Amino acid sequence: MSVDYSRFFTALCRGGVEFILVGGTAANVHGSARLTQEVDIVYRRSRDNVARLALALEPFHPYMRGAPPGLPFRWDAETIWRGLNFTLTTDLGPVDALGEIAGGGGYDALLAHTLEIEAFGQRIRCLDIRKLIEVKRAAGRPKDLEAIAELEALVDETDH
Amino acid sequence: MIEAYKKDVDRTLLRENLKLTVEQRLRNLMELQRLSEELRRAGQRAR
Numbered sequence: 001m002s003v004d005y006s007r008f009f010t011a012l013c014r015g016g017v018e019f020i021l022v023g024g025t026a027a028n029v030h031g032s033a034r035l036t037q038e039v040d041i042v043y044r045r046s047r048d049n050v051a052r053l054a055l056a057l058e059p060f061h062p063y064m065r066g067a068p069p070g071l072p073f074r075w076d077a078e079t080i081w082r083g084l085n086f087t088l089t090t091d092l093g094p095v096d097a098l099g100e101i102a103g104g105g106g107y108d109a110l111l112a113h114t115l116e117i118e119a120f121g122q123r124i125r126c127l128d129i130r131k132l133i134e135v136k137r138a139a140g141r142p143k144d145l146e147a148i149a150e151l152e153a154l155v156d157e158t159d160h
Numbered sequence: 161m162i163e164a165y166k167k168d169v170d171r172t173l174l175r176e177n178l179k180l181t182v183e184q185r186l187r188n189l190m191e192l193q194r195l196s197e198e199l200r201r202a203g204q205r206a207r
Contacts (some may be wrong), residue, residue: 002193033173149165
């Protein structure tokens with residue numbers, strides 16, 4: 001399933017959710033040509049923001065990705081507060097809502113390494129390319145090696 | 161090790177992407193996701 005980025009960003013921004021775009025979609029924002037199947041965000045872990053995130057995504061029926069149907073999963077502020085990182089299916093496509101990421105920490109730690117982008121009529125905080133490389137290096141996953149190489153090539157291209 | 165992978169990066173694709181706006185890049189990604197899903201379904205039907 002593809003991600004409806006327009007409706008996703010609109011829902012979060014209109015809902016006043018504090019979040020940072022990370023992962024493969026952030027790489028695409030910086031010019032990556034690689035395919036990613038989901039959208040990854042780091043949301044701010046405050047009680048108010050968690051409540052806003054719950055409300056913003058609730059109309060799109062979030063459910064645990066890969067879990068069998070019918071489990072007693074409730075997407076609400078309490079569930080998010082008790083958990084941290086959620087890999088979800090939604091009506092807008094697959095969403096990873098993360099409280100923190102390896103090598104980067106949470107929203108407050110990442111905020112200084114973001115830039116504001118505009119898309120679909122919304123202003124969105126996106127992880128900058130150098131931090132994105134750092135985070136992917138810290139994750140240490142073999143599958144990220146090609147992605148890191150591409151991001152470094154993008155830095156070369158834009159530094160010239 | 162990353163340097164070895166960098167040699168295989170198709171920079172022509174990156175240069176084309178860098179000419180686009182952020183929104184155009186995201187719209188292209190959505191198209192790619194849709195195409196990938198269609199191909200996956202076609203593959204399932206063919207099995």
